[in-house]
Amino acid sequence: MDYRKSIQESLDYIEDNLKTPITATELCEQAGYSLFHYYRLFQSAVGMSVMQYILRRRLIHAIYEIRCGCKRIDVILEYGFDTYAGFYKAFRREFDCTPSTYIKKGRAKRPYKLNLYKEDYMVSHKKALDVLKHWKLENESISDVYHESNGEKSNRAFYVGKNFVLKFSKNDDEVKNAIALCNAIKGAGVCISSPIETTDGRAYVQDGELFFYVTRRISGTQMIAHDFYEGDYAAKARFVGEIIGQLHLILCQAKTSVNDVNLYESVKNWALPKSKDILSLSESFCRGYLNEFGKLYDKLPKQIIHRDPNPSNIIVSQNEWGFIDFELSEKNLRIYDPCYAAVAILSESFDEKDQAKLSNWLEIYRNILWGYDSVVKLTNEECVALPYVVMADQLVSTAWFSEQNKYTELFETNKRMTQWLITIFDELKFD
Known part of the structure; x- marks a missing residue:
């Protein structure tokens, strides 16, 4: 059985009911799995726990509505936060910046519904740290990559500490081509994000459907x-x-x-x-x-x-x-x-x-x-x-x-x- 169908139905239900209470027990009963098994399936498909996902979706929707001019206190109450202070703390924990900074940098985009059959990259910080063990970088900090020009969050890379970038793709040819091309022009007079081999000499590693590799981070803006x-x-x-x-x-x-x-x-x-x-x-x-x-x-x-x-x-x-x-x-x-x-x-x-x-x-x-x-x-x-x-x-x-x-x-x-x-x-x- 394709468990993605059940998880996709959960994602659709969550998206349609973000302004009402949702529990993991309710979702696992709808999906027909035990709570323990549902937790594992959801984590595997989405890259984060079900309750973290629900919180993240509420925060994303709320900040977008605030950016569009809706009254702040009305929005946060509709999405289940008792106070603005509670919303503020949850937002900072999730996105590592204040709500106002998030809006000023143009990151508060219209949320879109996730489709597991079309989404290519859904990787949590926890998953990224686990993969980074292949480079002995698991003790470095992980942060999201945002394109400064449009505020879009990258769905295929994380910053690792101050000096590295973890990149990932479902397309192994894409990864191989990027690594080969960067290595081919390295030292030719242009700054590039040079690939870093794993501790056992591999250019990239595969984990599930995704292929991961690490590059040096270019200094500059x-x-x-x-x-x-x-x-x-x-x-x-x-x-x-x-x-x-x-x-x-x-x-x-x-x-x-x-x-x-x-x-x-x-x-x-x-x-x-x-x-x-x-x-x-x-x-x-x-x-x-x-x-x-x-x-x-x-x-x-x-x-x-x-x-x-x-x-x-x-x-x-x-x-x-x-x-x-x-x-x-x-x-x-x-x-x-x-x-x-x-x-x-x-x-x-x-x-x-x-x-x-x-x-x-x-x-x-x-x-x-x-x-x-x-x-x-x-x-x-x-x-x-x-x-x-x-x-x-x-x-x-x-x-x-x-x-x-x-x-x-x-x-x-x-x-x-x-x-x-x-x-x-x-x-x-x-x-």
């Missing part, structure tokens, strides 16, 4: 999208383009194999058909887009790319810069990375009513490309293809987000972004 609109944003954008170009020169020399992706075929066979109705795209636009992109595609240079150079994955310090998270690296169009970096900045700051900001973003986009071109000379075909690659990225993002229940806000943002980018398509060309 993550770049933040909103910072690009302040001060000399042109210089900041050119810097991003330049370092992506320098990374590409290094990746060209990497002696390792990665997935070879055909972006045009992905758009033609999946992303565009999926997004066509979502975005109300006309037949003439779709035909014209595929026809022109198809003519250009085979003429465009391909190489190993980072694939996810959003601001959070670029680390800068006073004298150095580096990249993290090579799990998605692949062989693809080289101009995908600078286009992705520019669109990622737009995604984290998009407001279709702020025309001044949109105009600034166009300058950010152009300066990223100028910086990239100064290091990796763009071909004539690449200059023409840039709007098609930007649109390909957006069609892929829109199609993917449309299938993810937990990213409804990002889906709506990307939908509006794509529609706006279509209106300025010709301005995305590079002269």
Whole structure:
């Protein structure tokens, strides 16, 4: 019997009844297990105890409603806390920060329902410490990783003390590729999160369905999208383009194999058909887009790319810069990375009513490309293809987000972004 079905039913029940008392006894009776067996099944499936999970969901829902403007005392009483002091203490224990700090850092997102058949990563701090025994790091402190640019909590990594990061994935090829690529470019002039072997010499360990590995933590700070609109944003954008170009020169020399992706075929066979109705795209636009992109595609240079150079994955310090998270690296169009970096900045700051900001973003986009071109000379075909690659990225993002229940806000943002980018398509060309 697939016990996940019973646990999923428990998760759905918990989500629908967070404002009423819920006991573990009630849940185990509904699931048809003994209390002891239910505790073990729930811990195994979700990564934490059932009562901790219920508390966490109440805290997440409550902080979101407070962020949305609901009266604080009314919210905490509805979710079963007798006083704000009780809520405050529980919140600090669970998230290691105050409720106000959590909101200020943009972490109070709309909660989404968990689906055990779709969720890839559900690892508790306790589980992480147990895995870290393979590196003799089990006595280090564990803390959650948050992307500073958007406040999102990473669901695939923990900080370990001050110097290490524990990463995990269900995809062993993803883990192997990231480790191999980081090792291949180590010492080549770019700061990367170097993998650390276990005490018995393994690059990673498997525990259940997940594959774990440890890397060194790069010193410095993550770049933040909103910072690009302040001060000399042109210089900041050119810097991003330049370092992506320098990374590409290094990746060209990497002696390792990665997935070879055909972006045009992905758009033609999946992303565009999926997004066509979502975005109300006309037949003439779709035909014209595929026809022109198809003519250009085979003429465009391909190489190993980072694939996810959003601001959070670029680390800068006073004298150095580096990249993290090579799990998605692949062989693809080289101009995908600078286009992705520019669109990622737009995604984290998009407001279709702020025309001044949109105009600034166009300058950010152009300066990223100028910086990239100064290091990796763009071909004539690449200059023409840039709007098609930007649109390909957006069609892929829109199609993917449309299938993810937990990213409804990002889906709506990307939908509006794509529609706006279509209106300025010709301005995305590079002269």
